[in-house]
Amino acid sequence: MSEPKIKNMEDFAAISGISRPTISKYFNDPESVRKTTRARIEAALEQYNYRPNIYAINQNRRQTKNIGLVVPNLTDPFFAGIARTMEGMILKAGFNPLLLSSHAGPEQEIANLDSLRAIKPAGVLLAPLGRASDTAKVAEFAEEVPTVLFDANLEGVGEAFFGSDNDQSIELIVEYLCRTGEPPVFFEMKSPINPNAYKRRAAYVAAMERLDQKPHLIQTDGEGWDFEEIGFREGTRLISNRLLPTNTVLCSNDRLAIGFLSAAYENGLRVGLGAGSALRVAGHDNHPFSQYTCPSLTTVSQDYDSIGARSVETLLRLIESRQRATTRDVTLFEGRLIMRGSA
């Protein structure tokens, strides 16, 4: 279809009979040129299928159209889902998302930020590892590049933070559990990787005390991301040695609960609300798989549509304004109780 080879914008300008600066203007914003000119350019575009060189563009633009999106662990369907919706929003706004996962730990988190630095992003959306994060280096990055945090907060770092209101969501489920049966013990990791875990622990204690109940924490060893494994291992130990003080267990997150439920099943313990059940188990997060556990998991859903939307919007507005935030917006979204079979 195309006989003369279009190698660059100059060639394309020549063949389409329009000046190169106007072509350049068109690619930066098709609406910025006259309708008739746009039509001529687009007609030529169909014929010759030219695309500007992205490296030349980014070398010369004051600001790229890249937005970094860093999550702690893409292998976790929970984060994969969030990343996916946020990616969609970034694309729709005409930016180019770059998805990175920090699964290997804080070094990789910093490495991710370093490789983002190399592509000079207009902004970054970061769900930090949390407790494990190298906060100083993350803060340093956030000084250079407009950065919005979500999911896990690092105090004072970045332009804004959007996350879940753990106080509200944990109180919600603690209240529910206390109202409908024995008060729950709280099952969690001793040294959780995620700062939300600390908030949830404190929220559990506070909620229990508010209800005149005695808090009881069960804290297991275990490092890393293999939450189901940890929940299963510790669940097995607790159940087979009859170490549970009540028949109700609130797990710090759904993945621990999934492991715990599996342990209960393997040990012949019936979980659920009914009369014939020996145990109630609840989680937190409304993990994609929590619907298919046996029994299905009662949990609290995080409002990740809002968290994602607000994070992206905030960053985009910041980028557009070409200046930094005057105040650091911290907004927490409420959870919703998801009642299912397990509690």
Added chain:
Amino acid sequence: MSEPKIKNMEDFAAISGISRPTISKYFNDPESVRKTTRARIEAALEQYNYRPNIYAINQNRRQTKNIGLVVPNLTDPFFAGIARTMEGMILKAGFNPLLLSSHAGPEQEIANLDSLRAIKPAGVLLAPLGRASDTAKVAEFAEEVPTVLFDANLEGVGEAFFGSDNDQSIELIVEYLCRTGEPPVFFEMKSPINPNAYKRRAAYVAAMERLDQKPHLIQTDGEGWDFEEIGFREGTRLISNRLLPTNTVLCSNDRLAIGFLSAAYENGLRVGLGAGSALRVAGHDNHPFSQYTCPSLTTVSQDYDSIGARSVETLLRLIESRQRATTRDVTLFEGRLIMRGSA
């Protein structure tokens, strides 16, 4: 630490007392300059922390160091896991992986390839959607850019294909199920998105006939990626209406099996090998969550370490040789039986 601002390679050359072309040579291959020179550069590097501009590099290099990595659905932990290991290998080889997911369908798959085209990758690793893929457009892309397929084959497309030997793995589990109990029915989607599903169907039929058993296919409606939901919905229907002709169900993949197990549980059907069990359920893939179903899922694991490693190696060799493959290597790796509680 650094008083004079290093804005580009020329500044850095001046400050380190070495000529710019030599600095350039160093960044393209640190081993290519004399030891003493390298030491001087690295000393200066520590002081001034300079990094070459990646856009300027890629604009001028004959070939970038980018490698595209496209999977059908990052929300599926199975693909997330594969992508993660392959990413690691690409990085170790000194290339820059770019991870994309085609979850929204064939249009996004093509959009992914288009955005990869824009960054002029040295090569691409592609797990196509399969049946739904726009094969002509994928093939066109693979003509332009060295592309290795994995997981799902598109006949004749790309330089090579690496995947699982569905014939072997399905026969393995069919043989096991027949040997230890009633012969299995095969539970699958009527119009599966993945070509492996077709291979598995055929492999099931062949394996059953080889064992002198009558194959029985149960094919459900349902589109998209929500396999657990489909498995649950259809499982509920089959169980509550007593439509199963045997007590053994082989699911086309683990995610269907997870939904099916959940349905069995909800309907009070005990699953497992034991005498007290009414049903046996098996899957295929050794999905990360298959270990934590109730009961844990008997399945076949795919050798994804080998598939990933061979795919990456093959592409890297191709890139290094700077020429296309003379023959299209198709290698299938064998599955391994994972015996657990469900069958």
Added chain:
DNA sequence: TTATTTTTTTTACGCGCGCAAATTTTTATA
């Protein structure tokens, strides 16, 4: 020491585009 090889330096061009200022052309308004 001299001759040879390897490495570095010098010089210079080109990549494909953004961007700015001044000029010209086209369109909208009076």
Added chain:
DNA sequence: TATAAAAATTTGCGCGCGTAAAAAAAATAA
């Protein structure tokens, strides 16, 4: 139709680097 405003064009610089050829310097071999 004249006038003002908007859009397009011309001209030209600069971004930061890869790369090539020739000259110079350094390391190695004879």
